[in-house]
Amino acid sequence: MTDKHLQEAFTSWNEMSLDSDGRFAYEVRLKQVLDQEAAVNEAKWREEKARKAGNGNREGKNR
Secondary structure, eight states, X not given: OOHHHHHHHHHHHXXXXXXXXXXXXXXXXXXXXXXXXXXXXXXXXXXXXXXXXXXXXXXXXXX
């Protein structure tokens, strides 16, 4: 998560902190955004891991 995301999150949270329904809706949405970002990062990590594992296998076959 970037500093911009954090700043936007805190700004929104401060604006809604007086309204419990708004705060709950904000927290649910924030969790969705963070979960989605984590899923994207994990997919990138798994792709890189698979790519490295694939390159290692090809090198062994060329010898």
